Amino acid sequence: MTVGVRHDDLRRRNRAMVLAAVRRLGQLSRTEIAAATELSNSTISAISADLIAEGTLVEAKAPEGVLARRGRPQVALGLNPARASVAVVVLTLNQLWATLVAYDGAVTREETTRLPTLTMGRDALVGAVVDAIEKLASGGQPPARIVLAVQGITDAGGTRMLWSPITPHADIAFGPLLAARFDAPVTVQNDCNMIAVALKWRWPQRYRDDFFAILLSDGIGMGLMQKGQLFTGTHSSGGEFGHMIHRPGGALCRCGRLGCVEAYAGSYAVVRAAAGGGENDAPPADIPEAEIEALADRARAVDGPERAAFMRAGEAIGYGLGSLFALFDPAPVAVVGPGALAFDMLEQPIREAIAQTAGGQHSGAISFATEPDEMPLIREGSAMTALTALDEEISAPVAAASARREVA
Amino acid sequence: MTVGVRHDDLRRRNRAMVLAAVRRLGQLSRTEIAAATELSNSTISAISADLIAEGTLVEAKAPEGVLARRGRPQVALGLNPARASVAVVVLTLNQLWATLVAYDGAVTREETTRLPTLTMGRDALVGAVVDAIEKLASGGQPPARIVLAVQGITDAGGTRMLWSPITPHADIAFGPLLAARFDAPVTVQNDCNMIAVALKWRWPQRYRDDFFAILLSDGIGMGLMQKGQLFTGTHSSGGEFGHMIHRPGGALCRCGRLGCVEAYAGSYAVVRAAAGGGENDAPPADIPEAEIEALADRARAVDGPERAAFMRAGEAIGYGLGSLFALFDPAPVAVVGPGALAFDMLEQPIREAIAQTAGGQHSGAISFATEPDEMPLIREGSAMTALTALDEEISAPVAAASARREVA
DNA sequence: GCCCATTTTTTCGAGCCTCGAAAAAATTAA
DNA sequence: TTAATTTTTTCGAGGCTCGAAAAAATGGGC
Structure with missing residues (x-):
């Protein structure tokens, strides 16, 4: 029932804090990260070294036209866009919007498809989503996560669309179907919830x-x-x-x-x-x-x-x-x-x-x-949902990361 | 904004887990606590030694008529009733119910008073609550925490009663008033919320x-x-x-x-x-x-x-x-x-x-x-609210506790 | 009664993790 | 070229949890 905190959790959580700070505030120097997370400089130094070695963070080159102060200049760390990408699919009445988003949040590719959602069969609807993601991912790295935003009701676990006004078919298990096809975690989300997430990020x-x-x-x-x-x-x-x-x-x-x-x-x-x-x-x-x-x-x-x-x-x-x-x-x-x-x-x-x-x-x-x-908000919220989930996932494998580092 | 996890938090949280397990499940041996919290036996041994040294937990003497198995018998740990006590006051229309509860949850003392809440002045109402708590605490240790449950609306911080059908007076800051008088943390709670808490503990x-x-x-x-x-x-x-x-x-x-x-x-x-x-x-x-x-x-x-x-x-x-x-x-x-x-x-x-x-x-x-x-539920929920808050408070002072142990 | 099997609890050393202080690095100002 | 300044890394100390081994405490069997 109540579960204690293990020692490894500590590093995992602090890694997550670092990623969250960089994602929310943009490019940050190690000192700024330390201030934002209230961790010590030494801890941030260690964690960011790990994250850079893994390819999660990258040092930004240009210190931007920032006025040069005295002293060693800060070197900004940013999310490595090449670290991974996530796919966002928004399904609305008669239209499907697919977006590929890099790890740093930049939109890499976009596709819009018209389709008769009200009259399509169940399998055709799932097929259309699969096709859209396939087209997005073609030629590049496969998406590390997928978020499907739909009007209507989804289950709390984010695995299925329980009901939607855009289709007569109820209870479509998009989650498992897409996860099996693309070998990546999938969550199905309600469009309005994604709007709320986006508003929080944007303002x-x-x-x-x-x-x-x-x-x-x-x-x-x-x-x-x-x-x-x-x-x-x-x-x-x-x-x-x-x-x-x-x-x-x-x-x-x-x-x-x-x-x-x-x-x-x-x-x-x-x-x-x-x-x-x-x-x-x-x-x-x-x-x-x-x-x-x-x-x-x-x-x-x-x-x-x-x-x-x-x-x-x-x-x-x-x-x-x-x-x-x-x-x-x-x-x-x-x-x-x-x-x-x-x-x-x-x-x-x-x-x-x-x-x-x-x-x-x-x-x-x-x-x-x-x-x-509303569409930009739904897409932005979905993308941030996928990316923050990815951040959590990336924060976890401490053992694997440090093991890899030892070998190198 | 986002705040990292410090090293001391770890012990504090695990102490809280141990207390929560004992509070929820009753008397538990160290081994059982380890199973409930998923912490190791060695960790539980260390934490429980601290908690016993502080007087928070006590070893129960009688192993109860439990069938004696082979091997070293488990020694059950329980909450030390003498560790502290909390005062619960429930204010309803024309009546005031005051209860003193020991750290292990046992009711130590009870008082009920009739009073004309609808016609009383603001100060008289506060005074009645003060008197009730004073009477409860007289002769014993002062309460470590006070919970006041009222019908109506309280603020989210639990410091004041914003509105109640039992009195024409609005926005009474019971929290600060009682806290100053009894030098203990006070929370003002809505009665129905306390019912919900009690239901969860009871069933x-x-x-x-x-x-x-x-x-x-x-x-x-x-x-x-x-x-x-x-x-x-x-x-x-x-x-x-x-x-x-x-x-x-x-x-x-x-x-x-x-x-x-x-x-x-x-x-x-x-x-x-x-x-x-x-x-x-x-x-x-x-x-x-x-x-x-x-x-x-x-x-x-x-x-x-x-x-x-x-x-x-x-x-x-x-x-x-x-x-x-x-x-x-x-x-x-x-x-x-x-x-x-x-x-x-x-x-x-x-x-x-x-x-x-x-x-x-x-x-x-x-x-x-x-x-x-509803009254027993309101009182039980209030008592558990006070006691779990006290558990959290007790979990915190690791430094103080270990320092004290070194001196001894 | 005595010794062994069994179970609980404590002890001990290893491995992480964070922190503070000091050192190193990378600049600008003079 | 040197001094001042700021950022980042390094290093040792101190905590914490864990696994393994040791110690403790009991019942069972001969």
């Missing part, structure tokens, strides 16, 4: 330990950072904000249930409501983005059913956030995805709704930021 | 890493264990399940807002609804338990407004749980407090409501257990 001062990332798109998703950790469910990717119940017995949701937040705030729900249809009408599928923008323009111009639809969407999101704040406490919110383009209409009803809830006590202090383009 | 196989403890009383509270850790908000004790919004603009809650779960499921809400009053009537205060039992009996006997009130309560709880499950995934639920006595009427509407939600996918697998008496 660490704004999105530090606690924040909500709400994806407003066809569906409604959420990624949540709590106490510096990505929040996940106990069995699944969790955080299904869009399927919290806003109005019991209310509007028909794409998931088949009634009254979910998404059934009011998903773009299909807005389109349905604006069209004046009953809230239990089957939701329209695959709405072109242009249609929604036209709807938003109309809503801004005229106080008609379109505007009412956006107001109802904002209200649903606001009440949902209020319940969320009752559980997690208020924190900054990032509104991501196409829906962010209509946030000017959503903000007021959202704030009004939150003010009606327990989370509204400090409603003035709740800050919203918008980011309409 | 570790049933309530392991993930479960919900729902307190059904005058108000509705929740304690939540997620991934083995007590869930708390980022700024407050969090998990205000009772104030998630069940029906936007719905029934008037004790908190002043409309449509909270508690406004349907708190006992005041059930009484109000059963009495046929409007759902926006001011909620009745301080309902005697007998009245509620009579209401429940009536509801069981006749299909009238009383039964409808319980059904509506169950529905609110069920929808709330459904939203909770959408975020955290389904997990076992413990229904604690007086409301558990009416759970026979609540279960069906709860299950029906959950089945209407995203969390209902596995609604058959969701298990409920009831525990009508």
Whole structure:
């Protein structure tokens, strides 16, 4: 049950700390690493020598146009891009985005493929992912890790996609299938969780330990950072904000249930409501983005059913956030995805709704930021997820590394 | 930012592991501790010698009627009750429960005081807590730690009570006040969180890493264990399940807002609804338990407004749980407090409501257990919270301990 | 009763790891 | 060219854990 700390763990952890510092802060001298990790210079000297010998870190040549001070110049250490590479695949409705990322985080190769995800067979879908990764890796070193980001629900272990709106097929074990094919660890991740990870990397001062990332798109998703950790469910990717119940017995949701937040705030729900249809009408599928923008323009111009639809969407999101704040406490919110383009209409009803809830006590202090383009975030978050996992893996084999060094 | 692991941490952590193993599993021989912690016998020998020399552990004399095997008999180590004691104070409506607990977890002294919490002044309330602890500690060693459990919201740091239904006074800094008076660390904890802690200690196989403890009383509270850790908000004790919004603009809650779960499921809400009053009537205060039992009996006997009130309560709880499950995934639920006595009427509407939600996918697998008496759990959870914090504190001073040993 | 088998616990030396201090290295300023 | 300065490495000390061996403490069998 409770497991003691062995002696080898110490080195492993400190190696991990060094890698984490370099990954987060970029090129750092040994002295700077010592300051960041609070380890002694001698320890950093030893660890970085190991990491350089292994090819994990490299000494940067140019000290950059840094003003030359007196004394021995610092030599910056950086992640060795050639150390390994990771593959990121993002699967969305009718599209597949594949990216190869070097160990230092630089994007090496990118491919985008269109494919009919809603009508494809299960095996064809898996095959498409395999093909994409194969194409990425062709001619280069095989990826050391693979992250597949999907809309929908994944399992907490990251081995399978349990359900996704992009395909009628449920419970696809992408993890084992890809791992067997490419002989590398694979994790399947929820797209919104990757957005949250990316926000933290990209704007660490704004999105530090606690924040909500709400994806407003066809569906409604959420990624949540709590106490510096990505929040996940106990069995699944969790955080299904869009399927919290806003109005019991209310509007028909794409998931088949009634009254979910998404059934009011998903773009299909807005389109349905604006069209004046009953809230239990089957939701329209695959709405072109242009249609929604036209709807938003109309809503801004005229106080008609379109505007009412956006107001109802904002209200649903606001009440949902209020319940969320009752559980997690208020924190900054990032509104991501196409829906962010209509946030000017959503903000007021959202704030009004939150003010009606327990989370509204400090409603003035709740800050919203918008980011309409979600794809770069999903890819960046996935890449960082893969790379930090790789860092952990690289930190482990102390025995192997020191043995190799002795031989040399 | 990222901080490396120093060498001293190693011993400290392993000492903590040893204490945790003995606390969780009871009297253990050195060999058993080694097995539980996965540390070597030699390490356990060294650590336990230190802990015994400090007076933290003691060798148990009687090997109990354990069947005598061949070989050197194991000598069990246990927590030394005289090592320290902790004080637990539970503040509820009109009552104060104080308990002194020895280091091994045995209850040494208990006191219960009645007091008019709703009408008392702020200082009088603090004074009552001080008096209770003074009385507990009189004649013995001063408590090494104090835990104060209260209904309502506390801050995440455990220093203050932000809001409680038992008093009109908000934001009382019990922590600093008591700490200054008794020269010991103090934490202020939410009662439902303490229930969750207690459930985990008392039935570790049933309530392991993930479960919900729902307190059904005058108000509705929740304690939540997620991934083995007590869930708390980022700024407050969090998990205000009772104030998630069940029906936007719905029934008037004790908190002043409309449509909270508690406004349907708190006992005041059930009484109000059963009495046929409007759902926006001011909620009745301080309902005697007998009245509620009579209401429940009536509801069981006749299909009238009383039964409808319980059904509506169950529905609110069920929808709330459904939203909770959408975020955290389904997990076992413990229904604690007086409301558990009416759970026979609540279960069906709860299950029906959950089945209407995203969390209902596995609604058959969701298990409920009831525990009508919440006070023993609150006290036990508070005591274990104090004692495990003390264990951590005791694990730290390695340098001091070994220095002392050298002198001897 | 005595000796042996058996199991627990302690002791001891080896191997790592981190740290502080001192030495070495690599510059700029004078 | 030398002195000052800053970074990095080296070296020895001190801790910690571990495995193996020794010591301790008991029951079983003759």
